[in-house]
Amino acid sequence: MTDEPGKRDALSDGKGLPRRRFLKTGIAGISGVLGIAYLGLIGRYLTPPAIGSDPLLPVGKTTEFSLDTPKLVVYKYGGIEQGVYVINTSDEGWIALDFHCTHLQCAVNWIPAIKKFACPCHGGVYDMKGHVLGGPPPRPLYRRIIRVQGNSVIVGGRLA
Ligand code: FES
Incomplete structure (x- = not known):
């Protein structure tokens, strides 16, 4: 042959x-x-959702989220796993942060011992509200729509 x-x-x-x-x-x-x-x-x-693209989805009961402690909720939309950190903050109320690092879109991790988000790819560091503290990320973590209806926490697409 x-x-x-x-x-x-x-x-x-x-x-x-x-x-x-x-x-x-x-x-x-x-x-x-x-x-x-x-x-x-x-x-x-690896791409964060487009602004306002995701539907509103319930991700848990308010009692499942401790004050000032980000909790990762994962759900599937369009066949793709989405990750959102839901935080019941003591000064700003409920916020939701997309888990994609704003540098090159790796998934960030909440590190309770230092109370910061850390990106495993290039060392990006964010505070609890997603503001950049160090590393290459060019902007804060993307905020997601969040609503509390009764005792349900509902998360939606990306804000600006
Ligand atoms: S992807 Fe997060 S710091 Fe580069």
């Missing part, structure tokens, strides 16, 4: 594309399509 011009592939019938080359081309094509689809999914995960 060979791809060299002029030589016959043992599996070829002598007409058209040799079988090996046909299989290689087919596998490369399928791999390319799957790769593009996978990159698209990663891209959607």
Whole structure:
């Protein structure tokens, strides 16, 4: 079997594309399509939602959130996992922060011991309200719509 011009592939019938080359081309094509689809999914995960794009969704009862303690809530929208930190602040009331770092969109983590958000990718640091304290992030964490109806906490799409 060979791809060299002029030589016959043992599996070829002598007409058209040799079988090996046909299989290689087919596998490369399928791999390319799957790769593009996978990159698209990663891209959607790594992109914060557009302003106001998500529907309002209940994410828990008010009693599940401690004062001044961010709690990550995760839900699926459009087949993509969304992460929002819900915080019942003592001075500003309820706020919701998107979990995407504003540098290159990694998921930030709340570190209770230092009471800050830290980004594992390049060392971005934010305070409890999402203001940048250090590292490369160019702007605060994105705020999300949040409402409290009765004892339900409801989160929606991104604010400006
Ligand atoms: S992605 Fe968070 S600091 Fe770079």
